[in-house]
Amino acid sequence: MAIPLVPKLLRAHLAELAAEDMRHDGRGRFESRDVELEIDCLTRADGSARVRMGDTIVFAGVKFQIMKPYPDRPNQGGLMCSAEVRPVAGRQWEPGPPSPQSIELGRVVDRGIRESGCINTEDLCIIPGEKAWQVILDLFAVSDDGNLFDAFALAAIAALKSATVPAERFEAGEDMPLEVSKTPIMCSYHKVGGRFVYDADRREELGGDERIHITLGDDDHVHSLQKGLKGIFTAAEFAEIMNEARSRCAELRDLVDKAIEGE
Amino acid sequence: MGGYGDVQCIDENGIRLDGRKIDEVRPMSIEVGVVPVADGSARMTWGLNDVIAAVYGPMEAHPRKIQRQDRAVLDVRYNMAPFSTTDRIRPGFNRRSREISKVTAEALESVVLTELYPRSKIRVEIEIICAEAGTRCAGITAASVALAHAGIPMTDLVVSVASGKVHDIVVCDLNKEEDNYGEADLPMGILPNSGELVFLQMDGDLSPDQFQEAWDYNMEAAKVVHKHMVEALKRGEA
Amino acid sequence: MKGWLVARPDNMSGDNRADGPRRSQQAPLLVAPGDDLGDSGEFDAGHGVLVMDGRLRALKQGRMNNRDGTVSIEPRRTAYVPRPSDLVIGYIEGCTSNIWFIDIGAPFNAILPMSLGPSKAEFGGIRKVLDIGDAILCRVQEVEENHSSVVTMKGMGLRAIRSGSVEEIDPHLLGRLIGRGGNNLRQLKEETECRVIAGDNGRVWIDGDLGGIIEARNKLNDLLEKAKVAEYGGVA
Secondary structure: OOOOOOOHHHHHHHHHHHHOOOOOOOOOOOOOOOEEEEEOOOOOOOEEEEEEEOOEEEEEEEEEEEEOOOOOOOOOOEEEEEEEEOHHHOOOOOOOOOOHHHHHHHHHHHHHHHHOOOOOHHHHEEEOOOEEEEEEEEEEEEEOOOOHHHHHHHHHHHHHHOOEEOOOOOOOOOOEEOOOOOOOEEEEEEEEOOEEEEOOOHHHHHHOOOEEEEEEOHHHOEEEEEEEOOOOOOHHHHHHHHHHHHHHHHHHHHHHHHHHHOO | OOOOOOOOOEOOOOOEOOOOOOOOOOOEEEEEOOOOOOOEEEEEEEOOEEEEEEEEEEEEOOOHHHOOOOOOEEEEEEEEOOOOOOOOOOOOOOHHHHHHHHHHHHHHHOOEOHHHOOOEEEEEEEEEEEOOOOHHHHHHHHHHHHHHHOOOOEOOOOEEEEEEEEOOEEEOOOOHHHHHHOOEEEEEEEEOOOOEEEEEOOEEOOOHHHHHHHHHHHHHHHHHHHHHHHHHHHHOOO | OOOOOOOOOOOOOOOOOOOOOOOOOOOOEEEOOOOEEEEOOOOEEOOOEEEEOOEEEEOOOEEEEEEOOEEEEEEOOOOOOOOOOOEEEEEEEEEOOOEEEEEOOOOOOEEEEHHHOOOOOOOOOHHHOOOOOOEEEEEEEEEEOOEEEEEEOOOOOOEEEOOOEEEEOOHHHHHHHHOHHHHHHHHHHHHHOOEEEEOOOOEEEEEOOHHHHHHHHHHHHHHHHHHHHHHOOOOO
């Protein structure tokens, strides 16, 4: 990713807006952009989802492969999460090897899913010591207008929850839904003009400072946290956004459940 | 290429596996503006193909070594998403993709007025979201719509389609089984207003008559595809 | 200020002036690249049109106009190509000891030599005067094929931009923003009580109190929406 020029004017303007409790697109401080969630949108994937948040658009595809369990974990399969922000997603995403930004994206989303334990790798075992399922989750950004983190995380869990293990194609039994025991949801807060806001768009990310990603599971259990970029925040600031995250994660969890039920 | 023997791609009534007659094109749709942050973009579904193309530029050409003093360069990237095929594709460098990127750039450079923007580059990003035979053709076609959507001046759109041969019968617009089990594949890039060519490849075995038949099928199919392209552009932003 | 030439035809013949809201007698004729637009003996080629083998050919997608015998296309988007004496808003991207590099939204960056910058600049210390990330209002001095264009801040009203907000619109919509005789722009300034300066590179500087800036930005967006509808004959 090419590090974009941050116009000082933008930062000053965003600070002025923040002082009046305003955002440049007229949204409220913790208001999100319009969210669209679509599942089963990729014909060749075993589970898939497409998420749109404002003008940010991403895909998640789940594919299964057979693996040999690791010697020290003969009863377990695997989960691999790979995130790519290809140059198609924006002018600032220049071609080349994965940038630190896109690597961080992938790893933060991966931790949110993995650490929640929503996929039990023992369930993925076919023949102990010989055969197990490897679940591969590919996250693919098509348009970056800010907040790829939340878009990726939402697409990821929706794709996993609607995935079908293609046992018949691999002659390992009958097709069955992938067991996903809970629904971890990520909410990201960006410090813009001196205060944290939710669902920052590209302009706010460009002119903003540090960010905090919170992944909560069912019953508000905390599964992963990450603070990114340069900046200092207080315990009070954190408590405020943690509170917001609880209600927003619940809303998004509902959205996922409705999409899955509707299938 | 080369028969696997058992797959019957055309039945005794001349109907193909997807229900088409031998001279028919697969169903398709084109939509512009699907990547809102791009300068121009288009999405094309063609059979089971699902392709997104986005254009950024003209912009300063970096790295310096690709810059040309007299014109803009087209910096084209053709890529297949990991979940686009039945067997997952590992992300990373791929020779096939590199070759397709190069021939695509050369096809598009033949129509873009690059002399208007010396020392700059125009990025063309082609992503195959779902693949089913003829991805390079769908890619070139979608890219050409995306360039037009981005307001890049071009002397014509580029329409690309591949006909071929299966069970010794020449067919228009190969589908997946025909591409896998057939005996020839002829993808072409055609300028619809003049019938001239900017892209041409061929693999397999075609007699002179069969070659002409496949050529003609491509020319006819190009007219159908071109209509979709122009309609999509006129419909404006999604 | 030469702000009224819009949709500049790169280096094709003819000029296309958009003097304000257009009233068309019939549904707009929408064309795509490659379309044949007539005999080059009868009409001249304007923006987005090229003469090829005695015929006029569309190079862009958009609405075709035939005005005073010149056929041109109003495109959805134009890349900004700098011309001498253009008024532009730029961002400082970098510098050496005596040159600033400016992003002016063109296919290549421009340079601002110390001698053409604010008078206070000193060799080796120019960042004290204009730092990376600063915005400036400047004029294009010189454009040449083989090197970056040169901009200058010597001139009336040219200065560093220290307050307000900069919006970006497609250069070909500047005519609509400014309006016939500058009417639209004047009205916008009065209604919002803001200073509004439209650069030829499609960047618009709005300065005033916060409420005014927001109102001006909203009005700008409305204008762009209306332009989109007008171009495509009401089909969004």
